[in-house]
Amino acid sequence: MKLPRQQLAVLEAVSADEWTTVDALTAQVDEKPATVTGAAFALEEEGLAEVRETTEQDPSLTEEGETYVETGLPEVRLYEAALDRGADEDPVEMGAVIEAADLDGPLVDIALSNFARKGYGEIEGGKVTANPDADPDGDEEAAALAALAAGKPVDDEAVLESLVRRDLVELDERTARSVRLTDEGVTELMAGVEVREAVDRLTPQMLATGEWRDAEFAEYNVAADAATPNPGKVHVLRQAAERVKEVLVGMGFEEMEGPHVDADFWINDCLFMPQDHPARTHWDRFALETPAKIDELPNDLVERVERAHREGVGPDSNGYNSPWDVEFAKELALRGHTTSLSARYLSGEQVGDLEPPQRYFSVEKAYRNDTLDATHLLEFFQIEGWVMAEDLTVRDLMGTFTEFYSRFDITDLRFKPTYNPYTEPSFELFGRHPETNELIEIGNSGIFRPEMLDPLGVDADVMAWGLALERLLMLITGFEDIRDVHGTLTDLEFLRSVEVEY
Numbered sequence: 453m454k455l456p457r458q459q460l461a462v463l464e465a466v467s468a469d470e471w472t473t474v475d476a477l478t479a480q481v482d483e484k485p486a487t488v489t490g491a492a493f494a495l496e497e498e499g500l501a502e503v504r505e506t507t508e509q510d511p512s513l514t515e516e517g518e519t520y521v522e523t524g525l526p527e528v529r530l531y532e533a534a535l536d537r538g539a540d541e542d543p544v545e546m547g548a549v550i551e552a553a554d555l556d557g558p559l560v561d562i563a564l565s566n567f568a569r570k571g572y573g574e575i576e577g578g579k580v581t582a583n584p585d586a587d588p589d590g591d592e593e594a595a596a597l598a599a600l601a602a603g604k605p606v607d608d609e610a611v612l613e614s615l616v617r618r619d620l621v622e623l624d625e626r627t628a629r630s631v632r633l634t635d636e637g638v639t640e641l642m643a644g645v646e647v648r649e650a651v652d653r654l655t656p657q658m659l660a661t662g663e664w665r666d667a668e669f670a671e672y673n674v675a676a677d678a679a680t681p682n683p684g685k686v687h688v689l690r691q692a693a694e695r696v697k698e699v700l701v702g703m704g705f706e707e708m709e710g711p712h713v714d715a716d717f718w719i720n721d722c723l724f725m726p727q728d729h730p731a732r733t734h735w736d737r738f739a740l741e742t743p744a745k746i747d748e749l750p751n752d753l754v755e756r757v758e759r760a761h762r763e764g765v766g767p768d769s770n771g772y773n774s775p776w777d778v779e780f781a782k783e784l785a786l787r788g789h790t791t792s793l794s795a796r797y798l799s800g801e802q803v804g805d806l807e808p809p810q811r812y813f814s815v816e817k818a819y820r821n822d823t824l825d826a827t828h829l830l831e832f833f834q835i836e837g838w839v840m841a842e843d844l845t846v847r848d849l850m851g852t853f854t855e856f857y858s859r860f861d862i863t864d865l866r867f868k869p870t871y872n873p874y875t876e877p878s879f880e881l882f883g884r885h886p887e888t889n890e891l892i893e894i895g896n897s898g899i900f901r902p903e904m905l906d907p908l909g910v911d912a913d914v915m916a917w918g919l920a921l922e923r924l925l926m927l928i929t930g931f932e933d934i935r936d937v938h939g940t941l942t943d944l945e946f947l948r949s950v951e952v953e954y
């Protein structure tokens with residue numbers, strides 16, 4: 453009989469008495485796993501071989517496991533520090549040993565519980581005793597972690613199980629296949645099998661020469677294993693930004709553009725933010741050293757803004773009794789909000805004077821010197837927007853949010869009064885997280901005050917907002933930690949699989 457080359461290679465490599473794994477065959481016949489699997493299935497169909505499928509658990513290190521490969525297991529570090537301090541002779545103060553081992557946070561508990569479990573010693577009355585006979589070099593868990601890190605197998609089931617329990621190792625399920633000859637396969641092999649050259653792709657040359665007429669084509673095997681391709685894709689935050697832009701353009705908004713680094717004048721002074729406001733200290737913002745200041749500001753506007761700060765606007769307004777200095781207004785920083793763009797556009801500086809009605813938006817980065825946590829990054833995307841019209845009310849503002857968020861299927865919105873120097877009234881906006889069910893803040897909004905609008909030369913009402921794109925994305929996709937999508941701790945599986953739809 454004749455068989456395609458790969459099938460013959462597999463047929464010759466397997467035996468009738470033993471199962472040979474596809475992994476082993478892959479190495480033996482020097483073909484890709486998908487090719488070997490395909491050949492094995494073809495042989496099974498022809499009755500020459502059998503294929504057996506089992507589910508295997510592939511161990512791999514978790515992030516914590518990887519860390520311990522580098523730093524050593526916490527209990528081993530504790531033991532070594534204890535020995536150093538003579539705990540094999542006399543009990544030593546636990547605090548001192550922990551410090552010497554450089555353990556802190558959750559590592560302390562991890563070290564203590566495993567220390568005793570593994571017989572490295574005892575902890576009693578706040579003192580550590582080290583077992584002089586314990587051998588950290590023989591630590592089976594450490595050895596198993598090192599083996600896995602080196603890509604070697606770990607055969608000891610009990611050790612593997614304990615590492616899984618400690619969350620240092622993960623088991624990924626995988627279908628493993630093995631192949632064995634049938635009697636018929638043996639018979640055919642003995643009778644002699646020859647190679648049948650099969651063609652696996654059609655070339656222009658074969659078409660030109662007519663060779664294709666006599667060629668034998670290999671069959672596709674759609675059941676064969678294949679590697680999962682993870683091609684590049686648009687990051688989910690970018691996807692969300694694009695969707696948001698589409699929705700806002702659909703709602704009649706035009707897009708604003710402007711500098712990430714801007715003068716404090718545009719970021720704060722134009723928003724009636726007093727110059728001694730806490731958000732304007734170096735604690736909160738990223739100031740530029742070089743260049744430290746903007747070259748020019750529009751003189752008239754500077755005068756009007758300064759007057760509003762000093763005297764207020766209109767009979768009911770007092771202004772601030774705080775210093776105002778144009779040199780301070782000129783200082784450059786990474787914008788802490790994209791409301792700087794709104795100030796630029798409303799002032800007429802960007803696209804000339806604007807007559808109502810107008811609608812503008814941006815979906816751009818803002819930068820804040822926050823403490824990183826599950827809901828804060830040092831930079832984030834703000835969905836800025838404003839509507840200029842005669843006689844706007846809070847209902848218009850709420851209605852716009854209801855409309856906008858409903859496009860993303862978010863209907864449970866809450867409003868909470870708040871304070872901004874530049875809006876009155878002001879509202880924080882909350883939405884319900886689909887996984888935790890908690891209300892999370894998703895934005896801030898309000899109606900710009902006369903103290904802001906008057907110097908900018910705007911007569912009509914302007915309602916405005918800054919919404920966090922990342923928070924919107926949390927509500928859409930249900931992730932709980934902003935660091936899952938941004939920075940060094942990103943959840944690649946999540947990023948690969950998630951799509952933003954509306």
Ligand SMILES: N[C@@H](Cc1ccccc1)C(=O)O
Nearest residue numbers: 789791896897898916917918
């Ligand atoms: N600038 C505000 C958002 C906002 C914009 C416009 C009006 C009111 C609020 C913030 O960053 O939180």
